[in-house]
Amino acid sequence: MSVEREISPRTIERLSLYRRLLLPHHEGEDSYIFSHDLAELAGVTATQVRRDFMQLGCMGVPRTGYRIGELLSGISGILDAPAGQRAALVGVGHLGAALLNHFSGRWRWLHIHAAFDRDPDKAGSVIHGCHCFPMSELSTLIRERKIDLGIITVPRDHAQEVANQLIEAGVQGLLNFAPIRLRHGDDIYVENVDLTSAFETVAYFARCRRPSLFISESHRGFPSLDDRKLRGDDVKS
Amino acid sequence: MSVEREISPRTIERLSLYRRLLLPHHEGEDSYIFSHDLAELAGVTATQVRRDFMQLGCMGVPRTGYRIGELLSGISGILDAPAGQRAALVGVGHLGAALLNHFSGRWRWLHIHAAFDRDPDKAGSVIHGCHCFPMSELSTLIRERKIDLGIITVPRDHAQEVANQLIEAGVQGLLNFAPIRLRHGDDIYVENVDLTSAFETVAYFARCRRPSLFISESHRGFPSLDDRKLRGDDVKS
DNA sequence: ATTCATTCGTGAAAGAAATAACGATTGAAA
DNA sequence: TTTCAATCGTTATTTCTTTCACGAATGAAT
Numbered sequence: 001m002s003v004e005r006e007i008s009p010r011t012i013e014r015l016s017l018y019r020r021l022l023l024p025h026h027e028g029e030d031s032y033i034f035s036h037d038l039a040e041l042a043g044v045t046a047t048q049v050r051r052d053f054m055q056l057g058c059m060g061v062p063r064t065g066y067r068i069g070e071l072l073s074g075i076s077g078i079l080d081a082p083a084g085q086r087a088a089l090v091g092v093g094h095l096g097a098a099l100l101n102h103f104s105g106r107w108r109w110l111h112i113h114a115a116f117d118r119d120p121d122k123a124g125s126v127i128h129g130c131h132c133f134p135m136s137e138l139s140t141l142i143r144e145r146k147i148d149l150g151i152i153t154v155p156r157d158h159a160q161e162v163a164n165q166l167i168e169a170g171v172q173g174l175l176n177f178a179p180i181r182l183r184h185g186d187d188i189y190v191e192n193v194d195l196t197s198a199f200e201t202v203a204y205f206a207r208c209r210r211p212s213l214f215i216s217e218s219h220r221g222f223p224s225l226d227d228r229k230l231r232g233d234d235v236k237s
Numbered sequence: 238m239s240v241e242r243e244i245s246p247r248t249i250e251r252l253s254l255y256r257r258l259l260l261p262h263h264e265g266e267d268s269y270i271f272s273h274d275l276a277e278l279a280g281v282t283a284t285q286v287r288r289d290f291m292q293l294g295c296m297g298v299p300r301t302g303y304r305i306g307e308l309l310s311g312i313s314g315i316l317d318a319p320a321g322q323r324a325a326l327v328g329v330g331h332l333g334a335a336l337l338n339h340f341s342g343r344w345r346w347l348h349i350h351a352a353f354d355r356d357p358d359k360a361g362s363v364i365h366g367c368h369c370f371p372m373s374e375l376s377t378l379i380r381e382r383k384i385d386l387g388i389i390t391v392p393r394d395h396a397q398e399v400a401n402q403l404i405e406a407g408v409q410g411l412l413n414f415a416p417i418r419l420r421h422g423d424d425i426y427v428e429n430v431d432l433t434s435a436f437e438t439v440a441y442f443a444r445c446r447r448p449s450l451f452i453s454e455s456h457r458g459f460p461s462l463d464d465r466k467l468r469g470d471d472v473k474s
Numbered sequence: 475a476t477t478c479a480t481t482c483g484t485g486a487a488a489g490a491a492a493t494a495a496c497g498a499t500t501g502a503a504a
Numbered sequence: 505t506t507t508c509a510a511t512c513g514t515t516a517t518t519t520c521t522t523t524c525a526c527g528a529a530t531g532a533a534t
Contacts, residue, residue, distance in 0.1 A: 010491070012441050016434040020416050034511070043418035047493060054513065062500045062511040078441070085440050094335035094365075101331045102432060110440050149443055173443025175435055179257050181280035189442035191435050195339060197253040198412055198428050199388075203322050203347050204249050204315070205426035206386055206410025247521075271481070284523060291483065299481040299530045
């Protein structure tokens with residue numbers, strides 16, 4: 001139970017999604033769900049769902065499904081640190097403030113504990129329930145308050161420097177919204193949220209979906225076959 | 238040149254990144270860059286960079302590198318629609334407004350043309366340079382103004398309905414920030430930006446990076462070997 | 475001119491991730 | 505009780521992506 005195999009990022013992301021999708025279905029201890037129903041909600045195949053839960057150690061029962069409560073605690077056992085985790089957000093611009101709002105008070109075990117901004121006017125203020133401090137206090141506060149995650153929402157040209165400061169102060173992971181790739185050691189985990197790439201990617205594939213421009217081969221879509229063809233579900237091919 | 242092989246989403250995302258990283262290096266017609274230098278900036282291997290450019294049709298020259306101007310126009314040839322593309326953003330909350338600000342006036346060929354919100358107070362206002370309209374005008378405006386992309390920043394419980402309206406009105410692609418997976422036909426491309434998953438994923442792997450808790454096998458990191466070992470670069474293994 | 479270390483392009487190999495396939499199990503219906 | 509269709513767990517397969525490896529090309533140094 002202590003030394004387990006590391007789970008792949010893709011799986012972790014799906015587990016996070018499953019949990020959100022399951023929560024509204026968790027009514028009482030006797031709620032169950034089938035792999036293909038969750039698969040539909042999550043936009044993946046039923047096989048994928050079963051495989052993910054297998055990795056989690058959650059067993060389902062044929063013709064009954066998976067006990068939702070068991071799934072939820074299984075997922076929490078993986079995703080949530082028992083002692084909780086704290087994040088610091090650096091760069092309280094429009095995006096930073098929006099994230100403070102988005103994440104504020106959403107979870108007990110994972111929350112944004114402090115925000116930092118270069119602008120002295122923002123220091124001392126409380127934005128969406130989060131205290132904002134000047135950059136000069138970053139190192140000290142991160143160390144003192146045992147903050148182990150950093151969220152970077154500063155402009156491009158300051159991102160690397162901020163990352164260095166955060167890492168120096170001891171954070172283990174970074175969520176980076178700046179449009180670059182940060183340099184960092186192997187002991188730091190960095191997740192990039194690249195809004196520009198996302199937007200341009202949608203634009204590209206939206207164009208490709210116009211028939212006759214490209215040879216469409218439906219990748220990354222939801223073929224959604226697997227077992228459900230046996231049940232005679234509506235499969236529009 | 239007209240019917241080409243569709244490029245994979247991963248590659249498209251990298252091309253978008255390459256372009257941003259190259260732009261500051263494009264000084265004059267005679268700027269060149271080596272695959273391994275761009276690789277370092279992008280946090281990928283040199284081989285990957287060369288592969289991507291091969292797919293693009295851009296050839297480099299040994300001991301000289303790739304002409305940056307050629308790369309940029311090659312990438313633009315793939316990513317940018319000659320006629321331009323317009324997006325509509327639905328849900329002008331904190332996140333929506335931040336995105337309006339983030340994307341406003343950033344590109345000629347791809348921009349957010351209109352915003353929509355349920356709140357009547359917002360209708361008629363201009364937010365970060367973008368006109369905001371009531372939901373009732375969504376269908377008409379999207380059709381009239383030939384908007385082909387949708388950005389969804391509404392709360393979870395409204396996301397599917399908004400997606401339906403956008404699709405009904407004719408958009409080809411969606412950029413979804415709501416924490417669910419949207420149901421949609423195969424002819425629509427949907428890119429999910431899952432902030433919660435991203436946050437929870439960082440939290441998980443930040444914990445894992447503490448030695449001795451997991452068998453670290455460095456996936457998704459930058460092994461960064463390839464040719465550079467031949468050049469004797471500093472490879473800290 | 476010749477040599478040589480570098481860098482490129484790309485086929486082959488490896489690795490990762492998703493899907494298909496199928497025996498085993500189970501609850502429900504006859 | 506028996507039958508049966510539905511669902512599960514898991515192995516095998518496929519598909520996709522990345523990396524390796526190496527011959528070819530090229531500019532610079534001598």
